[in-house]
Amino acid sequence: MTDARREVLRLDRIETPVGEMLVVTDGEGAVRALDFADYEPRMMRLLARHAPGATLTPGQAPEAVRQALAAYFAGDVRALEGLRVKTAGTAFQAEVWAALRAIPAGETRSYGQLAAAIGRPSAVRAVGLANGSNPVGVIVPCHRVIGANGTLTGYAGGLERKRWLLAHEAGAV
Amino acid sequence: MTDARREVLRLDRIETPVGEMLVVTDGEGAVRALDFADYEPRMMRLLARHAPGATLTPGQAPEAVRQALAAYFAGDVRALEGLRVKTAGTAFQAEVWAALRAIPAGETRSYGQLAAAIGRPSAVRAVGLANGSNPVGVIVPCHRVIGANGTLTGYAGGLERKRWLLAHEAGAV
DNA sequence: ACGGCCATGTCCGAAAACCGCGAGACAGGC
DNA sequence: GCCTGTCTCGCGGTTTTCGGACATGGCCGT
Numbered sequence: 001m002t003d004a005r006r007e008v009l010r011l012d013r014i015e016t017p018v019g020e021m022l023v024v025t026d027g028e029g030a031v032r033a034l035d036f037a038d039y040e041p042r043m044m045r046l047l048a049r050h051a052p053g054a055t056l057t058p059g060q061a062p063e064a065v066r067q068a069l070a071a072y073f074a075g076d077v078r079a080l081e082g083l084r085v086k087t088a089g090t091a092f093q094a095e096v097w098a099a100l101r102a103i104p105a106g107e108t109r110s111y112g113q114l115a116a117a118i119g120r121p122s123a124v125r126a127v128g129l130a131n132g133s134n135p136v137g138v139i140v141p142c143h144r145v146i147g148a149n150g151t152l153t154g155y156a157g158g159l160e161r162k163r164w165l166l167a168h169e170a171g172a173v
Numbered sequence: 174m175t176d177a178r179r180e181v182l183r184l185d186r187i188e189t190p191v192g193e194m195l196v197v198t199d200g201e202g203a204v205r206a207l208d209f210a211d212y213e214p215r216m217m218r219l220l221a222r223h224a225p226g227a228t229l230t231p232g233q234a235p236e237a238v239r240q241a242l243a244a245y246f247a248g249d250v251r252a253l254e255g256l257r258v259k260t261a262g263t264a265f266q267a268e269v270w271a272a273l274r275a276i277p278a279g280e281t282r283s284y285g286q287l288a289a290a291i292g293r294p295s296a297v298r299a300v301g302l303a304n305g306s307n308p309v310g311v312i313v314p315c316h317r318v319i320g321a322n323g324t325l326t327g328y329a330g331g332l333e334r335k336r337w338l339l340a341h342e343a344g345a346v
Numbered sequence: 347a348c349g350g351c352c353a354t355g356t357c358c359g360a361a362a363a364c365c366g367c368g369a370g371a372c373a374g375g376c
Numbered sequence: 377g378c379c380t381g382t383c384t385c386g387c388g389g390t391t392t393t394c395g396g397a398c399a400t401g402g403c404c405g406t
Contacts, residue, residue, distance in 0.1 A: 092388095093389090110367085111366080111367050112368065120388080120389095123387080124368060125366090125368090125388065126389040127366090127367080127388090128367060129365055129388085129390065131366060146366095148368060152366090153366050154365095155366070159366095162366095263356080263357080265355085283400085283401090284399075284400055285400070288355095288400090295353090296356075297355080297400045298353095298355065298399090299355040300400080301398065301399045302356060302398055302399080303356075303357090305399055306357085318399080320399085321401060321402090327399030
């Protein structure tokens with residue numbers, strides 16, 4: 001009696017300088033999840049929350065997505081800006097993630113700045129929390145948010161990768 | 174960014190031998206809620222849970238619904254069997270409510286029999302709970318479930334109405 | 347018969363825990 | 377003094393846990 005429109009998502013694996021990544025796309029070409037292969041359980045957990053009941057089948061991501069990611073890692077760090085993503089978090093999370101995509105490659109923001117940008121200057125830790133539960137890494141650039149004193153503080157894919165991504169973007173502007 | 178497709182539901186009021194009733198239907202003719210007018214707050218609460226964010230406007234229910242209800246109260250106690258209902262409870266509740274509709278008019282079941290019918294013989298009290306949170310009274314005949322010893326035990330619309338409905342159905346087969 | 351007792355499964359609301367922070371206080375080292 | 381590192385605590389949204397509540401039905405005494 002429940003609406004059982006089981007959505008079918010494709011799971012692709014691509015090689016990058018920072019290790020193999022998992023890309024989940026839907027039938028409309030939107031990216032639903034993107035994470036590093038060694039954090040697969042985490043991605044599956046997030047995906048289960050954001051796309052309940054969807055089935056996952058191995059398959060190639062749309063060419064536009066593959067090419068954009070390749071271009072990004074090759075040095076065209078703005079290549080991801082046109083990609084469409086689709087997530088289903090709370091209203092607060094949606095605001096945070098939208099604010100993330102507004103940070104240009106090569107720049108960084110502090111958690112406090114991001115909190116102020118969405119009109120809740122004191123919701124600093126909550127921003128960190130929403131940041132950490134972002135299902136679409138790299139494209140939604142949660143790695144561009146650092147501590148107010150310049151320290152990297154944390155990253156779901158490991159601080160080493162956060163450092164690499166920031167250096168990559170800083171060197172390619 | 175959340176899906177803000179505000180659904181519009183119609184709220185009708187009809188007279189019956191057991192008092193005025195509230196009928197909520199959707200754009201597809203399915204009954205979403207049905208309760209007695211003097212329990213309006215309860216119905217609103219259930220509706221808020223089963224159709225979050227929907228707006229309610231006064232208006233007439235589809236003719237098929239009105240006629241079926243009139244026929245039922247006039248003596249054609251099987252007139253409600255063809256009506257479509259739509260609810261959004263948990264899986265357990267859905268099973269219980271489906272099992273309810275399988276009880277023919279004029280018959281009754283005990284809570285234990287109903288629990289056994291859905292394959293959870295010991296979930297007796299849970300059946301009672303699910304029964305009580307049924308948003309679509311009368312059409313989903315929760316009044317046909319009574320205690321194992323024949324007592325009526327309880328009814329959201331008042332025991333007096335439960336007694337009346339059962340007598341009405343028993344006398345009209 | 348009748349009245350108490352208790353095991354039972356599910357759901358809901360409240361409360362607490364959890365954090366990818368940041369500001370302020372404080373202690374040392376120069 | 378000044379700079380830096382460590383500590384403490386308040387912050388806010390989300391998730392998890394927990395404690396009742398309940399439209400029962402046996403069982404066991406009287």
